[in-house]
Amino acid sequence: MDGASGSSRVIGATAFVLHTYPFRETSLIVEAFTHRYGRVAWVARGARRPGSALRGALLPFQPMSASWGGRGELRTLHKVEWLGGMPPLAATPLVCGLYLNELLLKLLRREDPHERVFDCYSEAIALLAGGAGISATLRRFERELLREIGYALVLEHEAQTGEPIDPQRQYEYRIGSGPVALDGAQRVGDGIELRGQSLLDFAADRFTDPHSVQESKLLTRRVLAHYLGEQPLHTRELLHALRGSSRAQD
Numbered sequence: 001m002d003g004a005s006g007s008s009r010v011i012g013a014t015a016f017v018l019h020t021y022p023f024r025e026t027s028l029i030v031e032a033f034t035h036r037y038g039r040v041a042w043v044a045r046g047a048r049r050p051g052s053a054l055r056g057a058l059l060p061f062q063p064m065s066a067s068w069g070g071r072g073e074l075r076t077l078h079k080v081e082w083l084g085g086m087p088p089l090a091a092t093p094l095v096c097g098l099y100l101n102e103l104l105l106k107l108l109r110r111e112d113p114h115e116r117v118f119d120c121y122s123e124a125i126a127l128l129a130g131g132a133g134i135s136a137t138l139r140r141f142e143r144e145l146l147r148e149i150g151y152a153l154v155l156e157h158e159a160q161t162g163e164p165i166d167p168q169r170q171y172e173y174r175i176g177s178g179p180v181a182l183d184g185a186q187r188v189g190d191g192i193e194l195r196g197q198s199l200l201d202f203a204a205d206r207f208t209d210p211h212s213v214q215e216s217k218l219l220t221r222r223v224l225a226h227y228l229g230e231q232p233l234h235t236r237e238l239l240h241a242l243r244g245s246s247r248a249q250d
Contacts, residue, residue, distance in 0.1 A: 009069035013037060014083070016121065017060045018101040022048065030058060030077060032066065033104055033121065038113040042068050042077035057082050061089050061097050061125050073110055086129055093128040099235035100124060100141060103224070106231050107149055120144045135217065136207035142220040143202070151227055153219070154178030155203035167197040173219055175226045192222050 015034040023029045028044040047054040057064060057080040067079040089097045100121060108114060124141040128134070143153055156165055159178030165171070171179035172191035179199055180191070194215040201212035202219070224233075 008075070009067075010037065011067045012065045013067070014118075015040075015064055015066045016062070016125070017058050017064070018105055020044075020058060028054075028058070029074070031105060033108075033118060034066070035115055035118045036113060037111060039104060039108045039110050040068070041074050041110060042066075043074055044077045047077075054080055060101070061129070062086050063122065086126060089125070089129055092134065093131075095235060095238045096128055096134055096138060097125060098238070099138070099233070102233055102235050103142070103145060106228060106233075107145065114148050117145055117148045120148075133207060135213050136205070139202065139207065139213075139216050139220060140205065142224065146220075146223065146227075151223070153202075153223065155199045165196045165199050167195070167200055169196045170194070171196055171199065173199075173223075175223055192219050194219060 013034045013036055015032045017030060018033050018039070019031040020028045023043060026046050026048045028047040030042040030044050030047075031039065032042060033039050044054045044058060046052050047058060049055065054077065059082065063083040063086060065081040065083055066077065068075045068077045070076040104117070104121065108117070120141055124137050127137045146153055154177075157163060157178075158165065158171070159174065159180055161181075165179065166181070170182045170193060172182055172193050173179045174191045179194075179196075182193065195211065197209070198212040198215035198219075201207070201209055202216040207213050207216075
């Protein structure tokens with residue numbers, strides 16, 4: 001596949017639909033995430049017609065094989081084949097899936113390959129569909145996404161001294177730097193205060209301690225908000241509403 005200014009033809013690339021919206025009278029614009037080519041945008045011509053072969057195949061959270069071509073950032077989608085094997089998402093897992101999609105749309109540039117992120121996304125969708133713990137699934141994905149786009153969380157050593165994190169100490173996580181051990185009035189005021197144990201649990205994929213789960217959530221939320229800047233996460237509002245009515249752990 002050539003760059004955005006060139007011409008290309010891709011056949012049978014594994015992809016997921018992230019978002020669609022109407023285009024002209026009968027077509028769709030499709031934002032997709034592919035294994036080899038990163039985030040791409042397609043025109044699915046005629047996809048809104050009742051008899052379109054594309055109409056029933058452009059399903060969110062379902063792996064597909066896609067073929068497309070053309071010039072510029074907006075390519076023409078030629079063919080889609082559903083690869084199957086993924087149960088549909090519903091209720092809170094559905095909103096969580098939409099949250100993952102929104103992160104990808106806002107944090108990844110088009111045509112910037114991220115194969116590791118694609119694998120993490122596919123795994124996260126499968127876990128959500130299979131009823132796995134929502135908090136653990138979201139935190140793993142957020143951590144890996146931040147790592148792959150160059151904003152890796154520092155979880156196992158102190159930012160200023162390089163010393164290993166002490167599970168018994170309190171730390172202030174400073175975005176762009178990492179955790180700094182708290183001693184007296186050292187806190188700078190804009191960091192995230194959390195336990196050393198929470199940092200180590202997050203690094204080791206341990207999501208059994210409710211305190212660690214809550215602090216890991218606070219950490220990723222604040223770090224993501226920093227790198228998103230002025231871009232709000234609309235799916236966060238939906239998750240908050242669900243949490244308020246059913247105590248969902250997002």
